[in-house]
Amino acid sequence: MSYDGRILARAREIIAERKRANEEEQARRRTEVFERIPAVFDTEAEITRLMAAVASDALRKGSDAGAAVETAKAGCEVLLRRRAELLRSGGFPEDYIDEIYDCPACHDTGYILGKPCACLKALYKAETVKELSSMLNIDGQGFENFDLSFYDRFPDANGIVPFQTMQRVLDACREYAAKFGRDSVNLLFRGGTGLGKTFLAASIAKSVSERGFSVVYDTAISVMEAFELQKFDRGGDGSDDVSSRIRRYADCDLLILDDLGTEMTTNFTQSALYSLVNGRLLSGGKTIITTNLTEDDLRRRYIPQIVSRLEGEYLVLNFAGRDIRAIKRERGLK
Numbered sequence: 001m002s003y004d005g006r007i008l009a010r011a012r013e014i015i016a017e018r019k020r021a022n023e024e025e026q027a028r029r030r031t032e033v034f035e036r037i038p039a040v041f042d043t044e045a046e047i048t049r050l051m052a053a054v055a056s057d058a059l060r061k062g063s064d065a066g067a068a069v070e071t072a073k074a075g076c077e078v079l080l081r082r083r084a085e086l087l088r089s090g091g092f093p094e095d096y097i098d099e100i101y102d103c104p105a106c107h108d109t110g111y112i113l114g115k116p117c118a119c120l121k122a123l124y125k126a127e128t129v130k131e132l133s134s135m136l137n138i139d140g141q142g143f144e145n146f147d148l149s150f151y152d153r154f155p156d157a158n159g160i161v162p163f164q165t166m167q168r169v170l171d172a173c174r175e176y177a178a179k180f181g182r183d184s185v186n187l188l189f190r191g192g193t194g195l196g197k198t199f200l201a202a203s204i205a206k207s208v209s210e211r212g213f214s215v216v217y218d219t220a221i222s223v224m225e226a227f228e229l230q231k232f233d234r235g236g237d238g239s240d241d242v243s244s245r246i247r248r249y250a251d252c253d254l255l256i257l258d259d260l261g262t263e264m265t266t267n268f269t270q271s272a273l274y275s276l277v278n279g280r281l282l283s284g285g286k287t288i289i290t291t292n293l294t295e296d297d298l299r300r301r302y303i304p305q306i307v308s309r310l311e312g313e314y315l316v317l318n319f320a321g322r323d324i325r326a327i328k329r330e331r332g333l334k
């Protein structure tokens with residue numbers, strides 16, 4: 001599983017912001033308490049003095065400082081108890097002016113002994129899903145909302161029963177999402193318009209990203225635009241939006257390339273598509289491509305290097321049925 005640096009940075013920034021807010025709140029509470037109960041301030045000053053004395057004592061005497069340290073510790077405890085009483089009698093909780101943490105486990109640093117804390121991992125996942133939903137309507141499009149009743153139970157002109165075909169497709173997609181990992185295959189969703197290809201790709205994207213994998217969704221048109229833009233931006237500093245977009249297409253765990261065949265095809269887009277598809281095969285990132293193109297269309301449209309990779313390295317799922325957009329209109333659904 002690869003971490004998307006940009007999303008990780010955002011998750012860490014959110015934790016840092018929490019830490020800042022908590023420190024600010026603690027400072028505000030201390031000012032409030034010191035104004036209302038000055039004795040709390042004096043008690044704290046005494047604790048600080050005592051600790052400093054013990055520290056220098058320990059430095060001077062080394063291991064002989066044991067007894068002194070014990071006495072000082074006891075002194076500190078007395079002072080802390082007094083502080084707690086003062087707070088309580090002023091109507092504050094005992095720990096009112098202590099440090100405040102959203103995550104007591106890592107003290108809002110995001111890491112425990114150099115390893116990411118559960119709070120950072122949870123934020124990373126949440127940010128991944130958020131990022132994806134800005135590209136894709138994944139709220140209404142999950143497996144649980146996939147309605148098989150849109151697909152006919154009687155055979156079409158080719159003897160295919162759409163309901164059965166799509167039940168198998170749905171099962172395959174569910175299983176793919178549940179087992180997604182290094183050993184997953186690449187998928188090619190093929191079929192006419194309005195059959196649920198984007199819907200099921202979105203369902204997989206949602207489920208896989210919720211498990212913490214980096215998932216990027218984009219249409220072929222928009223992906224190719226990014227490559228075009230980058231071509232004209234050669235010599236840029238490489239830190240711009242387009243470069244980072246292209247890096248994410250290349251590096252993510254799962255790329256959904258929607259509507260292949262709707263983009264303009266030029267020599268340049270052919271070579272861009274080739275390097276994207278080939279690069280992901282080499283790096284082991286998984287890709288789901290959706291298209292209206294038939295096998296023959298693909299062969300006519302793309303260079304053999306692309307076609308042979310799509311045919312050899314992608315598991316094809318053929319969609320069946322009638323345009324669900326049209327069915328919904330007929331039934332007066334939105």
Ligand SMILES: Nc1ncnc2c1ncn2[C@@H]1O[C@H](COP(=O)(O)OP(=O)(O)OP(=O)(O)O)[C@@H](O)[C@H]1O
Nearest residue numbers: 145146147148192193194195196197198199324325
């Ligand atoms: N099984 C389904 N249950 C409920 N709604 C569906 C289902 N399949 C598709 N839809 C809805 O029908 C519309 C068309 O589906 P979708 O966009 O997935 O089709 P598509 O195969 O990607 O079409 P295109 O090739 O035109 O991109 C969408 O509004 C989608 O939410």
Ligand SMILES: [Mg+2]
Nearest residue numbers: 197198258259
């Ligand atoms: Mg679609």
Ligand SMILES: [Zn+2]
Nearest residue numbers: 103106117119
């Ligand atoms: Zn934590």
